[in-house]
Amino acid sequence: MPNTRLEVLYEDNHLLAVNKPAALATMGAPGDRPTLLAIARQYVKRKYTKPGNVYLGVMSRLDAPVTGVVLLARTSKAARRMTEQFRTHVVEKLYWALVEGCIEPPAGECIDWVGQDERHRRMHIVGPNLPGAKQAQLSYRRLRRVEGNSLLEVALQTGRKHQIRLQLAHRGFPVLGDRKYGSFMRWPAGIALHARRLAFTHPVKGDRLELEAPFPEAWRRFGVGG
Secondary structure, rough: OOOOOOOEEEEEOOOOOOEEEOEEOOOOOOOOOEEHHHHHHHEEEEEOEEEEOOOOOOOOOOOOOOEEEEEEOOOOHHHHHHHHHHOEEEEEEEEEEOOOOOOOOOOEEEEEEEEEEOOOEEEOOOOOOOOOEEEEEEEEEEEEEEOOOOEEEEEEEEOOOOHHHHHHHOOOHHHHOOOOOOOOOOOOOOOOEEEEEEEEEEOOOEEEEEOOOOHHHHHHHHHHOO
């Protein structure tokens, strides 16, 4: 079962940022399974004694097995302004990943075209002329080697579904625990991919916000987050 306790990283009248645990969908889970969005709405409703439905807009969505910063807008005005920042790629999105093997070169850029396989709920590297293909771009640098694997910092330039997982696995370096994309190594909960940092301009106040999410316990074995 996923952890359903809300870990708040930042909160004001316009925004709510939380540290998402592994195995919890951000939104849209089937049936009566919990989601981060539903838990956050209950949190706001209780804390501020809000009547009726609580508005929260998901600004940054993470795959269920991924942990880290998720940003929610508490007003439609904040949501519109944040959406524009994401659309124009001015939001800084940094992830940390543990991947299988010693990645070479130790720093680089990955540019691919990706397409969605709805039947198997996964993404594929495809040709640029395939209908629906979208360009995916990221850069990475190896922070250090860890037990024959690589600890990476990854900066996203685009925000495609499963992007980091797919692009690194395509090059032979799947994220630890990510069986969907070819990892044979176990990970205690979810996969070894963490949305570490989100930096952007506050949509109302105009100041620069830099939000960092602490690492889950599983990372401490590798000397991260202890």
